[in-house]
Amino acid sequence: MNITGSDLILLGHAGMGMLGSLLAAWVFFEALHARKENAVRTRNVALAVAASMAAVWILGGYWYVHLYPGDRAVILKGPWPFAHSIFMEVKEHLFFVTLILSFYLPIAARDRLYASAAARRLVMCVALLIALSAWAIEGAGGVIEHGAKLALIQAGAKGAR
């Protein structure tokens, strides 16, 4: 089995992104059923969302800056150049929206959600936006990987099919 550091970084950033989106969904449902008893858990999970997305930023950022240029060159020469020119370009900038929301979520979750309908709505809204944007980004990542695969198949990479 040949698993390199770059494989771990690539899969790690996608895995942390999925984890962050699922944690955001968890926050959504905790806020939906906000009570004094789940207030601490809601805050802690919101912090975990922020930590997950920070990890995505670091891992994905390292991959993008240091390891992606080779993939980019391959994709742009292949049958799906839009996998980079549209999907990666949108993904790399849309991620900052998710990141800002993720850093904001623990701040909003510090309010007494069980005592304020407006605070509850706010946290639910932010958590939902994080989850939806993260899933869109995850999907874009799939398109980008497929663009690389198609380019390699086109180039006649041995065993790629």
Added chain:
Amino acid sequence: MNSATIKPGRASTAFLLAAAIAILFNTALACVKESYPPLNKAMASLTGHHWTTHGLADIALFAVLGLVFWKTGAAEKIDANRLTSLLIASVVIAGGGLVAFYLLF
């Protein structure tokens, strides 16, 4: 006082407004740096890559604006539900703006 009248806290509203502004700034900066290569180059020279600088600028703006609005209480004058709607609108505009720009650019 019932839950319908209790507002989110000062920090929540301050950083909510900061988040909405930073999210819109993110898309605006993406469009400008792609359209004006000297800016892209300048951003790359700061940290080694324009994307790294872009992210740091977004987070720094969010943090600084959030602290300013928190200290001044500027966001407290705006209705909390209106601020939430503003945030949703900023995400939709920013996301849609990015898709539109890269589809057309």
